[in-house]
Amino acid sequence: MSVPPKRLAGLDGLRGIAVALVVVFHFFPAVLPGGFIGVDVFFVISGFLITGLLITEWDDTSRLALGRFWKRRARRLVPPLIPLVLVLCTAAWLIGGDVLVGLGWQLLGAVTFGYNWVSIAGSVSYFSATAPELFRNLWSLAVEEQFYLVWPFALLGLLRVRNGRLRLTLVAALALASAGWMGLLVEPADPTRVYYGSDTHSFGLFTGAALALLLRRSGFSRGPAPRLTALLGRWRARLGLAALAGLLAAALTLPDTGMVTYRGGLLLVSLLSAVVIWAAVQGPRFGPALDTGPLRYLGERSYGIYLWHWPVLVLAQAAWPAAGASPTGPATVLTSSVVGVLAAALTLLAAGVSYRWLELPVRAVGVRGSIRRLRARTIHPRGRLGWLGLVGVVALILAAGTTASLVTAPTQTSAQSEIERGQEAVNAAEREAARLASRPAAGALGRPSSGDLITAVGDSVMLASAPELQTGFPGIMIDAAVSRGMGAAPGILAALADAGTLRPVVVVGLGTNGPIRPSQLAVIRQVIGPERELILVNAFAERDWTAGVNDDLARFAARHRKVELADWNAAIAAHTDVLADDDIHPGPAGGRIYTDSIRAALVRLAAPPPAPGLEVYRRPVPAGSTGPRPPLLP
Structure with missing residues (x-):
């Protein structure tokens, strides 16, 4: 059993804000036309946390146990994906129609954590209105997982550089190179390539990594001047609040296909996110203020919410076609709102169940330990047999439904x-x-x-x-x-x-x-x-x-x-x-x-x-x- 890392103030609250932006953007796009920036906030948080964990391990042991690192990542990410795929593929099969199109390549992208590149190779547009991809939201999970795979090797080389400023400069250069590559490659007609690409959309992860290096200050010859330190301390909460306001302004104004978004807009979002994280984890007041009850609740369950929200919305819209019956009339506004609220409720329910009964136990004691705990709670052999039988039947039904969804999927919408x-x-x-x-x-x-x-x-x-x-x-x-x-x-x-x-x-x-x-x-x-x-x-x-x-x-x-x-x-x-x-x-x-x-x-x-x-x-x-x-x- 591994010892959980120290909880950093404000990060759960910031996760809650980020996932709320993404969900509102997808469920009610007119409310937050730029809410997709929540994904970039997640990227910065992930780059910051992962880099911080690796640096801590290096400082403590002078080595990086990469096998153990990847095992922890897999234990965190993979178990919630299994019921997601089985339940939603079965539901898609029961509903039928367009939601089944392309399910095979979507599952290939999901299980290989290569969804973004599979989509790019298949010329699938993130902005297309003609194909309701069931697992489209997994593109960002793929970008993060590819970062987790490659970044430890790069960081291992960087940590051998003794000059801390040089380390920071190199990581900042990686972030700028990724953002510049995005601005250079973006196609005005369809920015999917640069939005999905790990090469063009990793600057948020590198920004978070640079912040982790900066705060640890390992290898720096001296710290900032005392007067500057005092000034930053006095203004930290205000700067964090201003950066958070900037993120909310971006969520209200950035267009998902506008050139300003891909030529500096998302990089600015990453920098603002880094300022919010800095103010939260370094200050005594701003971080706890972010971790208010509702935001912390959403943040703790943000992974499950993000996984479930998009497929649930796609299936809800497919099951209730009347939601699009009259695009300019009040009836459609009402039905669309009802579908959005229903999808939000189902998302919170699914994410809550996943967090309570799957994510927390597996994170604490692993998969085998969770199974042993479940068996220990069912002491009576007859009850244990009944539970095993129920789980087996449900698993068999879901596996059959998933198989049927793949076999019966039409070739095009x-x-x-x-x-x-x-x-x-x-x-x-x-x-x-x-x-x-x-x-x-x-x-x-x-x-x-x-x-x-x-x-x-x-x-x-x-x-x-x-x-x-x-x-x-x-x-x-x-x-x-x-x-x-x-x-x-x-x-x-x-x-x-x-x-x-x-x-x-x-x-x-x-x-x-x-x-x-x-x-x-x-x-x-x-x-x-x-x-x-x-x-x-x-x-x-x-x-x-x-x-x-x-x-x-x-x-x-x-x-x-x-x-x-x-x-x-x-x-x-x-x-x-x-x-x-x-x-x-x-x-x-x-x-x-x-x-x-x-x-x-x-x-x-x-x-x-x-x-x-x-x-x-x-x-x-x-x-x-x-x-x-x-x-x-x-």
């Missing part, structure tokens, strides 16, 4: 199937256009069709609707891609205009993947020129930015001549049964509704007097579809 169907249609249209271009005489025959006037630029929702758009508007030109945002539209449209292939009617459907700015719409209007008509398709998605996107699109369309709104949101709200399981991407029936919403906008554009060339779209305007509009701008 329903949303991915619809997107792939749309991509095939777009590719076929491009091949046909190339064939006709090579035979101009054949291409000139026949009457122009209604789609020959339309260029459509959109995201994966438009891509999933492509077959129906081609049927409804034969000859339409579609340029749509997964995860595309409004910021991409001006460049795409400018390239088409320069090539002379931009058509008289431009349809833009790019509101699903993030907030937009009115200035982006103004640039689009400028790029296509005053002679072209513009149709803006609004968004339908359970995202915190959807309502704002739709308001901006409606205002722009109402104020500008030759701009109309295709109200996809209103058209699909009562027909979510024709969407994929993610309640975002349409199937064939949904694609027809998407097409009809654009057709209705075209009818309004072609209302008397129509712009030249739009007579093809003139039809009787349905009652109520036109009415007084605000003053129009060019």
Whole structure:
């Protein structure tokens, strides 16, 4: 039995804050859009504690027992993972559908502690809305475990350097190199590679390690000046409080896909976390103040909470599809909140059971000791046999459920199937256009069709609707891609205009993947020129930015001549049964509704007097579809 390390004041409270930020970010993203920084706070705490333990061992014994170190890490991390995998895979199998997609490679990443690199190798996006990965949150556990595997060797070399300042400089250089590598490699369209990568996202761990070296001051020729020490002592609590306020401000403001986050933002979060840790463990008041009852409770159970919260949320949303039934209406806000509260309650229950009956006993006496304790409590042989039988049956059921989940897992989500169907249609249209271009005489025959006037630029929702758009508007030109945002539209449209292939009617459907700015719409209007008509398709998605996107699109369309709104949101709200399981991407029936919403906008554009060339779209305007509009701008 190993002697537990001395508890450092404030760290449990800081863990509680960190896990609360992550959970709120995932359960209620509109409340804390930057709550993902809680993971980086955990990284700093881990780097600080692990390095401190290793330095203590080195100072006491002049050696590092790496086998014992890794055994302690495995005993701390692995036992809670086993019931997590068995219970949640079985639950996913019972629910079925998209939550089973990719379960095999997810388990491979989980059992090898390589989830981050398995995801990178498979081009799986952390920011994708089309694939509800059950164990996505295990990426950070993989980064930490890889650090635990490599760092002791590096530290062993550093501890042989007698100059303490040189040691600290080398570790600080590692942190800066990792942060710089993140800033250099980040891709604005999808930062997954740098967010997942151990090479690009280890600066928090190195920051914590540097703090541990600094506080131990081993190898330093002299300490800080007495006046500086006294000044820091007087200001320690205030600096810690200011750093904590900075962390909360980051949780409220940092965007998960913004470049500021990956080019300095997360490094700043790590430095602020180090200041909070320093103030907590060095001061007599700030650390105990952090360890208030609720925060300490959450901090002690933070590992279990982090493990369970994401899969429980994914399964709760899969089991209650109505949570995404009307993204802009109050019913969805209510149902989403109910799902979030229910998932939070189940998470706390599971984490509490794991902490009380698994983590504490295994941490205290090991796996074998915990089994002996359990057997000792059941003295009567008949009772012991009953317990063993119950445990065996439960284990057998969970193992069978996990096996079934792997065997029956589909190869792709329903949303991915619809997107792939749309991509095939777009590719076929491009091949046909190339064939006709090579035979101009054949291409000139026949009457122009209604789609020959339309260029459509959109995201994966438009891509999933492509077959129906081609049927409804034969000859339409579609340029749509997964995860595309409004910021991409001006460049795409400018390239088409320069090539002379931009058509008289431009349809833009790019509101699903993030907030937009009115200035982006103004640039689009400028790029296509005053002679072209513009149709803006609004968004339908359970995202915190959807309502704002739709308001901006409606205002722009109402104020500008030759701009109309295709109200996809209103058209699909009562027909979510024709969407994929993610309640975002349409199937064939949904694609027809998407097409009809654009057709209705075209009818309004072609209302008397129509712009030249739009007579093809003139039809009787349905009652109520036109009415007084605000003053129009060019």
